[in-house]
Amino acid sequence: LRIGVPLETTPGEKRVATVPDVVAKLIKLGFSVSVQSSAGDAANCDDDSYRAVGAEVVDSAEALWAGSDIVFKVRPPSMDEVALMREGGLLIGFVWPAQNPELMQALQAKKATVLAIDALPRQLSRAQKMDALTSQAGVSGYRAVIEAANAFGRFFNGQITAAGKVPPAKVFIAGAGVAGLAAIGTAANLGAIVRANDTRAEVADQVVSLGGEFVKVDYEEEGSGGGGYAKVMSEGFQAAQRQMYAEQVKDADIVITTALIPGKPAPKLITAEMVKTMRPGSVIVDMAAEQGGNCELTVPGEAAVRHGVTIIGYTDLASRLAKQSSTLYATNLLRLTEDLCKAKDGTVDVNFDDQAIRGLTVIKDGELTWPAPPIQMP
Numbered sequence: 228l229r230i231g232v233p234l235e236t237t238p239g240e241k242r243v244a245t246v247p248d249v250v251a252k253l254i255k256l257g258f259s260v261s262v263q264s265s266a267g268d269a270a271n272c273d274d275d276s277y278r279a280v281g282a283e284v285v286d287s288a289e290a291l292w293a294g295s296d297i298v299f300k301v302r303p304p305s306m307d308e309v310a311l312m313r314e315g316g317l318l319i320g321f322v323w324p325a326q327n328p329e330l331m332q333a334l335q336a337k338k339a340t341v342l343a344i345d346a347l348p349r350q351l352s353r354a355q356k357m358d359a360l361t362s363q364a365g366v367s368g369y370r371a372v373i374e375a376a377n378a379f380g381r382f383f384n385g386q387i388t389a390a391g392k393v394p395p396a397k398v399f400i401a402g403a404g405v406a407g408l409a410a411i412g413t414a415a416n417l418g419a420i421v422r423a424n425d426t427r428a429e430v431a432d433q434v435v436s437l438g439g440e441f442v443k444v445d446y447e448e449e450g451s452g453g454g455g456y457a458k459v460m461s462e463g464f465q466a467a468q469r470q471m472y473a474e475q476v477k478d479a480d481i482v483i484t485t486a487l488i489p490g491k492p493a494p495k496l497i498t499a500e501m502v503k504t505m506r507p508g509s510v511i512v513d514m515a516a517e518q519g520g521n522c523e524l525t526v527p528g529e530a531a532v533r534h535g536v537t538i539i540g541y542t543d544l545a546s547r548l549a550k551q552s553s554t555l556y557a558t559n560l561l562r563l564t565e566d567l568c569k570a571k572d573g574t575v576d577v578n579f580d581d582q583a584i585r586g587l588t589v590i591k592d593g594e595l596t597w598p599a600p601p602i603q604m605p
């Protein structure tokens with residue numbers, strides 16, 4: 228079968244769904260690979276680098292979609308792209324079925340089979356190798372710190388020099404999931420003093436192992452909801468948390484917020500009043516901007532200065548490190564393809580006995596198969 232990789236059409240998206248090193252491995256699995264011309268340019272993979280490993284480079288999106296049995300994408304396809312898709316084709320990429328009902332209908336009408344990488348059952352340890360939510364959140368967490376460092380007027384690390392003593396920057400991180408932990412590690416490596424909080428107390432050890440200090444809310448309440456994810460906390464907890472955050476934010480030079488609750492708007496953790504207490508030149512990076520933001524003053528997609536504080540609400544942090552995020556994403560899709568093609572003969576078997584494959588198959592031959600039944604843990 229032929230795998231096709233189109234140029235991403237979402238404005239500003241720089242990632243590409245596969246990279247030349249991975250193309251070579253897909254060809255070894257028995258597939259042919261087509262790449263739309265310039266699809267990898269923004270991720271530093273030019274057409275020649277794909278040709279060099281045996282991919283065919285095609286000129287137009289029309290030719291790419293029409294000639295591909297399987298399409299690898301990063302962002303969910305647009306309606307125009309679905310129109311180009313082959314009837315009965317296989318699509319693999321981010322889909323977000325709950326947020327995109329019209330897209331799901333259009334894909335069903337195409338009799339497509341759709342593997343939504345965002346629907347992967349992440350609790351399965353053997354699914355970790357294909358967990359693109361984790362790989363992309365890790366890149367985003369790193370990039371959030373780099374954006375903060377770029378907007379901040381001082382060093383992160385403390386220094387004693389002939390020109391004077393420089394104190395280390397103080398970084399406070401709200402939410403220590405995949406992105407938050409990546410941000411903690413990056414900020415600590417740059418030499419900052421890092422503190423972090425999460426409603427799930429179980430992450431405290433991970434925060435410490437990455438060089439941070441875990442700050443607890445003085446209120447007893449279990450923060451884990453289903454599947455290792457967070458839940459909405461009680462009013463009492465939220466009040467205690469706001470008090471603690473007011474103290475931490477006032478003392479911080481940099482605040483990075485990553486708190487999300489699946490299926491709910493992002494919790495508002497940083498109020499306008501808290502921003503006013505920060506020193507001029509401080510920076511907030513709100514990684515929850517796309518889900519409404521953890522800070523009251525965040526403008527999604529923008530960086531703005533409010534009360535002397537730069538508030539960054541970029542929603543494309545992974546795309547801003549396109550070579551790295553594309554390489555990790557391509558490897559996630561390769562691992563999935565290996566499991567779909569056990570025979571290494573360039574065909575795919577969407578095998579529902581495999582819980583990982585079952586979980587991420589949201590449409591099979593035009594039939595809606597989402598949401599998948601709950602995972603049976605041994």
Ligand code: NAD
Binds near residue numbers: 361403407
């Ligand atoms: P996420 O992006 O949904 O949320 C980010 C973090 O925000 C979470 O740690 C959450 O607890 C925290 N949060 C939510 N509300 C908060 C609040 N009011 N105050 C402070 N923090 C708040 O989460 P994620 O990074 O995608 O990961 C969520 C969980 O899934 C983690 O436990 C992660 O380890 C787990 N996970 C497990 C596997 C696996 O088992 N194989 C793989 C990937 C992720």
